[in-house]
Amino acid sequence: MTTTPVLEAVDETLETQSRPPLNVIYEWLTTVDHKKIGLMYIVYALIFLVIAGFEAILMRIQLAIPNNHFVSPQVFNQLFTMHGTTMVFFMGMPILFGMGNYLVPLMIGARDMAFPRLNAFSFWISAFAGLLLYFSYIGGSGLYAAGSAPDVGWFAYAPLTSKVFSPGHSTDYWTLAVFLSGVGSIGTALNIVTTILCMRCKGMKMSRMPLLPWLYLVMSGIVFVAVSPLTAAQIMLTLDRYLGAHFFDTQAGGSAILWMHFFWIFGHPEVYVLVLPAFAFANEIIPVFSRKAMFGYPAMVAASVSIGFISLSVWAHHMFTAGLGPAGNTFFVFATMVISVPTGIKIFNWLATIWGGKIIFAVPMMFMIGFLFQFLIAGLTGIMLAAAPFNWQLSASYFVVAHFHYVLVGAIVFSLFGAFYFWYPKVTGRMMSETLGKWHFWLFLIGFHLTFDFMHVPGILGMPRRIYTYEAGRGWDTLNLIVGIGAIFQAAGTIVLVYNMIYSYFKGKEAGHDPWDAWTLEWSVPSPPPSYNFAIEPTVSSRRPLWDLKHPEDPDSDYE
Amino acid sequence: MSLLTGTAYAQSPTNIFDPAGTPARSAFGLSMLVLSITLVIFLIVAGLLLYALIRFRHRPTDSNREPAQIYGSNQIELSWTVIPILIVVTLFLTTTRVILGTEAIPKPASALDVTIIGHQFWWEYRYPKSGVVTANELHVPISDPASPTPTYLTMSSADVSHSFWIPRLAGKMDLIPNRVNTMWIDPEATGLYLGQCAQYCGTQHAKMLLRVYAQTPQDFAAWLDQQNRPAQKDFPGNAAATEGQAVFMKDACINCHAIKGTVATGRFGPDLTHLASRDTIASGPIQNTPANLRRWVDDPNSMKPGSLMPAMHLNDHDLDVITAYLSQLH
Ligand code: HEM
Ligand SMILES: [Cu+2]
Numbered sequence: 029m030t031t032t033p034v035l036e037a038v039d040e041t042l043e044t045q046s047r048p049p050l051n052v053i054y055e056w057l058t059t060v061d062h063k064k065i066g067l068m069y070i071v072y073a074l075i076f077l078v079i080a081g082f083e084a085i086l087m088r089i090q091l092a093i094p095n096n097h098f099v100s101p102q103v104f105n106q107l108f109t110m111h112g113t114t115m116v117f118f119m120g121m122p123i124l125f126g127m128g129n130y131l132v133p134l135m136i137g138a139r140d141m142a143f144p145r146l147n148a149f150s151f152w153i154s155a156f157a158g159l160l161l162y163f164s165y166i167g168g169s170g171l172y173a174a175g176s177a178p179d180v181g182w183f184a185y186a187p188l189t190s191k192v193f194s195p196g197h198s199t200d201y202w203t204l205a206v207f208l209s210g211v212g213s214i215g216t217a218l219n220i221v222t223t224i225l226c227m228r229c230k231g232m233k234m235s236r237m238p239l240l241p242w243l244y245l246v247m248s249g250i251v252f253v254a255v256s257p258l259t260a261a262q263i264m265l266t267l268d269r270y271l272g273a274h275f276f277d278t279q280a281g282g283s284a285i286l287w288m289h290f291f292w293i294f295g296h297p298e299v300y301v302l303v304l305p306a307f308a309f310a311n312e313i314i315p316v317f318s319r320k321a322m323f324g325y326p327a328m329v330a331a332s333v334s335i336g337f338i339s340l341s342v343w344a345h346h347m348f349t350a351g352l353g354p355a356g357n358t359f360f361v362f363a364t365m366v367i368s369v370p371t372g373i374k375i376f377n378w379l380a381t382i383w384g385g386k387i388i389f390a391v392p393m394m395f396m397i398g399f400l401f402q403f404l405i406a407g408l409t410g411i412m413l414a415a416a417p418f419n420w421q422l423s424a425s426y427f428v429v430a431h432f433h434y435v436l437v438g439a440i441v442f443s444l445f446g447a448f449y450f451w452y453p454k455v456t457g458r459m460m461s462e463t464l465g466k467w468h469f470w471l472f473l474i475g476f477h478l479t480f481d482f483m484h485v486p487g488i489l490g491m492p493r494r495i496y497t498y499e500a501g502r503g504w505d506t507l508n509l510i511v512g513i514g515a516i517f518q519a520a521g522t523i524v525l526v527y528n529m530i531y532s533y534f535k536g537k538e539a540g541h542d543p544w545d546a547w548t549l550e551w552s553v554p555s556p557p558p559s560y561n562f563a564i565e566p567t568v569s570s571r572r573p574l575w576d577l578k579h580p581e582d583p584d585s586d587y588e
Numbered sequence: 589m590s591l592l593t594g595t596a597y598a599q600s601p602t603n604i605f606d607p608a609g610t611p612a613r614s615a616f617g618l619s620m621l622v623l624s625i626t627l628v629i630f631l632i633v634a635g636l637l638l639y640a641l642i643r644f645r646h647r648p649t650d651s652n653r654e655p656a657q658i659y660g661s662n663q664i665e666l667s668w669t670v671i672p673i674l675i676v677v678t679l680f681l682t683t684t685r686v687i688l689g690t691e692a693i694p695k696p697a698s699a700l701d702v703t704i705i706g707h708q709f710w711w712e713y714r715y716p717k718s719g720v721v722t723a724n725e726l727h728v729p730i731s732d733p734a735s736p737t738p739t740y741l742t743m744s745s746a747d748v749s750h751s752f753w754i755p756r757l758a759g760k761m762d763l764i765p766n767r768v769n770t771m772w773i774d775p776e777a778t779g780l781y782l783g784q785c786a787q788y789c790g791t792q793h794a795k796m797l798l799r800v801y802a803q804t805p806q807d808f809a810a811w812l813d814q815q816n817r818p819a820q821k822d823f824p825g826n827a828a829a830t831e832g833q834a835v836f837m838k839d840a841c842i843n844c845h846a847i848k849g850t851v852a853t854g855r856f857g858p859d860l861t862h863l864a865s866r867d868t869i870a871s872g873p874i875q876n877t878p879a880n881l882r883r884w885v886d887d888p889n890s891m892k893p894g895s896l897m898p899a900m901h902l903n904d905h906d907l908d909v910i911t912a913y914l915s916q917l918h
Contacts, residue, residue, distance in 0.1 A: 372672045384644060492785070
């Protein structure tokens, strides 16, 4: 028993609190502290979550009844483009990077990220990219009266993006904004990888590292390999648009399929970039509220790493209807189905972690339970989509929209909300209200299922996605109405969350170091943690240093 | 929910689970297999989860001791690796069989060929053997197993990517510029099959609807024969139509539209040779009535905002006579 995480720390926080407000602003603008940068990422992403959520509501109002004239087709097309682009690049990625920024150094016993200035740069360039995207609404070429926000879809298929079909600057806003956010992502990924590989505290072998940093390591690896082709494709597209290159300009002999490959070589792994951190939160939260060690740690690591690799070889399952031919199709069917094996291992290991535990249904755990069920369903509809002939029917239909929102909202957003409730006391020193948390959970859960359960069915009844209206008599009407009502419940839930975060910041119960009786290093420092995290660099001798402290009679280290 | 979906199913003319042709039927068979396997997996895993959540919840009466810490078990983990692998292999082999059965079977000599060209936001259909060119409403013969006459669709796009999808007949296939894709359909009963473009293709992607008329071989032959005739030129007793024809030919209409046997040879818009024989205009959303035709020619964007046909700025008289002419193009 050599573990001695340090429980007291220098009281540097007091110093900042007594400063005049301007200095505080200046301090945030110039900070290189990983925790402040992490929080800025989270706040900026939450703002975009609200904006993109609002866009989703507008779309759902438009689709709630057939032949609706609530918005024009142009506006609708801008809405789904901005919604998708924002959710993926300006909500999902930044919020997960923010969580990683905050948690990874704390959990591996480091004082900061490996490159603090690069970290600040990555944040600011991503934030700028988000602003640039929305500036298109007022700063466009005036092609439409209300500016010219991008309207080519978040996938921006060629040749709809070429000059002939997309004159004006809307597509340029999309390209440049996503390009800059990619630069930021690659910077952050580099930072996370270096931090994890080089800055672990004494005694923390890779095999003792908590699962959260492991998953962020795999995620960052995917970011390198996946974001680079997207960045390349965007440069090529800009060359097409401004210097007369013909990569994707089909009117001059370019290739539309080439764009699809480039885009999905990014786009598919991107799903895993988003979902691996969600797994990471589940890996930390489920054991604590089941009061048990993670079941099958080595298998979890192996499954994550193999998901990382396989995810890079399945992209063309987004192209089953592009005419790849039987050989191409069967290859990608196989690769896609295989990925369900490591994913299944994860679900079973979580189940085994819960099994035999003493489950505490606190709000973070409730969100994790939602995560487990919804991720299970998402995985199963994923298998359906992998069966190419079934996919020929379902792709580009509302079934797909339902499927990927099960992943994006049902798994990722639920896990993220759980993580908010779990780590909020660490970040602010106060607990979030459990009562409001339960309201948030139930409103969101009901809304989620009304929206996305029912969305599968119009897909099966032949409703394509990205349509701004539809005629009556296809059997889609009632279903779309229910879907719209669900979206409103989700919005209500989100409002409760935001209220809870603000309310608890001022009125929440004091949290102390370790409110959940948890086991990893971040719970050994004060809440909120001081600037350099650890007054004395900690030393660990097992995967759960705080468990060892609390249970000297049954230390973890015996089980490695 | 099941009641609701039940009624929706019964009504929907685009239900993928109500197949009416071989490719859709074999996809349906596979779908049912995949659905039952995933349903069983769901019931087992969700059942175990629920059981665990109830059985192992913390009760106030519990002692304060932490539960036994279990770190893993190689046998158990191996079993939930091997069993999924077996399921995956089964699913993969079945899927491959359906893929090959749809994509890799030889084309029978009796097959009908149709070339489809996707346009923003309408469909062009060509029957290469007979030289017929039409738009938006596809006519094909039904096919019966005894003497199969499937229709082979060779497709490409003139502008951006589109996707051809008639859920009851077959899965979708994309129409991609500079690329030729193929698929086939073989409707087993006569009637109208609906669908729509499934690949986002710009402003009016939503109103790029599809209509496939499956006819008996006799009716189909008669239809082809009629479409093959040049357009009507003389309109005895119908001065308006005669004048409309002249107005059409001297206006910009002919830059974009073709009418067989006249000077109008435009290819940008739909071929109008037998326009009056179609039920709808503008690729489906609008009934083909004289009033709608008139309004369409006057201002297409008021009916289909974002349509690439410009408003023609004709005076009322010209609109009237052009409508009279178009209504005669049987
Ligand atoms: C209240 C929650 C949400 C609702 C009601 C909602 C609704 C929608 C709707 C109606 C569409 C358009 C579907 C179409 O016609 O293609 C859509 C597309 C999309 N959504 Fe969501 N969404 C929600 C949350 C999210 C979240 C959290 C994410 C990602 C983290 C997300 C990512 C996307 C993406 C990537 C698209 C595709 C955009 C495109 O087709 O270009 N959504 N969503
Ligand atoms: Cu289209």
